Amino acid sequence: MTHKTWPRPSTVEFAREARRTPGYSLFDWLHGYVYARWPYLYIGVATGEHPLARALGPLVRWLARLFPPGADDGSERVTFADTYHGKVVPLDAATQLVTVDEEIRLTDLEQVIPYARARDIVLQHPDHIAVLECPCRAARPEPCQPLDVCLLVGEPFASFVVEHHPRRSRWITPEEAVDILRAEHERGHVHHAFFKDAMLGRFYAICNCCACCCGAMQAHRHGTPMLASSGYVSRVDAERCVGCGTCADLCQFSALSMEDGTAVLDAAACMGCGVCVSQCAYEAISLMRDPARGEPLEISELQHRSTAAIVA
Secondary structure (H helix, E strand, O other): OOOOOOOOHHHHHHHHHHHOOOOOOHHHHHHHHHHHHOHHHHHHHHHOOOOOHHHHHHHHHHHHHHOOOOHHHOOOOOOHHHHEEEEEOOHHHHHHHOOOOOOEEEOOOOOOOOOOOOOEEEEOOOOOEEEEEOHHHHHOOOOOOOOEEEEEEOOOHHHHHHHHOOOOEEEEOHHHHHHHHHHHHHOOOEEEEEEEOOOOOEEEEEEEEOOOOOHHHHHHHOOOOOEEOOOEEEEEOOOOOOOOOHHHHHOOOOOEEEEOOEEEEOOOOOOOOOHHHHHOOOOOEEEEEOHHHOOOOOHHHHHHHHHHHHHO
16 A cells, blocks of 8 residues: 555544544544644644735634534534643653553543533554654744654554654654653643544644744733643742742743742743743742642543542
């Protein structure tokens, strides 16, 4: 079978999985196909960086009005952020997502993923992981490096990306995925588990994001609530803080600043990513659970709860 075979095997499998997904429409599938097949055009237009953004922008807005989220199934209309969003996950939680050793089906995780749609975790062949050059970084004139930091986890997503983007993606092992996560964490970048209605309404990727390149972070900063808190919030120990400013320089959410030689936290802006905790050489910052910010996306704990509920 050659690359000229059409439709490609991964496209067929994506269509099969779509038919098995309740409430997933033909328009959803077409949307998902376009998004996964041409992610650089899709993201480039969305961020306004692609040369075609001005020409395609009106068409995209017209389609959004013609097919508003929820309109096809009679449900209440939801916002764009409900259909395409990320959950902040600290390094340990991100590592769990790429080292799962069994298939998982966790649905309707409202307390973890506080959006109206796209909040399931269905991991099929979770050891099938691909790394893709980040569409957000690739769209920027002077992107952060390296580019290959977007992790597609499980099927049918990983195979689709590798088959359709052989020059910009590759298969990696779970161990290599952990290495990428750790390296990005050391660079001060944030891990986001991404969900999208058109991607079968579930988790499909972990992106390692920086505020200067990430379209979702920029949209969130400008009032489109595309990101959910990790469920944690940072806490500064003023007695340990020496005022070096490292945390404020690295914070991707601008939640830390320096006042009178001490780090000060804007708790409302903090998303609980944990970058500041590991980067503080004086152990002056820690992460604390905040129930008001929802449940953490910690796959091992969620799976344990699910198993316990079934047994009970």
